């Protein structure tokens with residue numbers, strides 16, 4: 001069932017701007033409603049995998065506002081408090097020639113100005129100032145806001161504007177970071193693309209459930225699994241469009257169509273935190289954000305010997321542009337259950353066998369290695385210590401601390417390891 005989003009587009013000009021260059025109404029009808037020419041209708045229909053289109057939209061105008069641009073801005077500033085003036089400009093421009101009922105019949109409205117009203121963006125509608133009035137990338141981004149999406153991020157500390165958060169607007173592969181994205185130059189629509197990232201497509205309920213691979217593992221298990229990701233631009237190919245492992249998502253993007261301006265076909269990895277997707281860079285030192293053949297991503301636990309945390313790593317095995325797919329291999333090590341018990345010996349009993357003679361575990365599951373001839377003495381001492389505590393109810397954390405104390409007593413030279 002396709003949902004037709006009804007956008008009311010109102011083209012507005014002023015007494016002192018009617019002579020300025022402008023596109024005609026047919027241009028905007030094609031931009032919003034056209035089919036098959038990289039229009040906004042095409043964009044949202046394709047991005048949503050056929051869940052929505054813009055066929056319910058209408059373009060109204062050009063409407064003359066009988067004021068100068070500056071007179072209009074003054075009116076809005078007098079009527080609306082700071083913080084609501086974007087909305088004020090969108091609505092007041094329409095109400096100059098229409099009624100509230102003409103606004104209410106749409107899901108949302110976009111006011112396109114021929115003239116500089118000193119702002120652009122979304123606030124209860126979309127304000128398309130003259131400089132972005134034909135900009136597909138800008139309009140797609142703002143429509144994304146009205147559909148309920150926030151901005152996307154990467155994990156860098158970069159700030160795109162003084163008021164933006166670190167990393168905000170720095171997912172160059174996602175329309176919700178526009179205007180700081182890999183968009184392509186377009187003869188009619190200034191800039192076009194890129195696509196919406198997979199976690200956002202999923203958030204809007206558009207990712208077909210049978211195209212999502214949910215990677216789950218049994219406790220205490222380990223192994224590898226190879227899966228094939230289909231390019232998000234090729235849903236006609238059967239297979240997985242998005243993989244999920246815990247709070248991470250994986251997608252494959254090919255350099256074509258809306259994604260023509262991405263550097264190359266590549267796998268993208270997002271970390272979902274508090275509902276927001278953060279793009280994980282392959283080479284954060286040079287802000288290289290995409291993953292190509294042979295590259296390996298490790299989650300933050302993968303290089304630690306912590307037996308109480310799951311860890312995994314993902315390698316891009318193959319990128320196959322001809323068949324629009326990428327192979328990735330997931331290697332995983334599932335967590336052991338964290339003991340809530342009171343048996344300090346648990347740590348010793350549950351260590352991997354290969355470590356038994358040389359390893360002790362200390363504090364919250366972090367394994368410390370000891371290359372020390374006193375290891376037997378330590379082991380013995382711990383055994384004695386453990387026996388003392390077996391009958392008492394102490395928390396695992398407390399047991400850890402006691403073990404630590406004991407270790408420090410027996411092997412003073414290793415003290416520096418415990419900080």
Ligand SMILES: [Zn+2]
Pocket residue numbers: 141145151
């Ligand atoms: Zn925005």
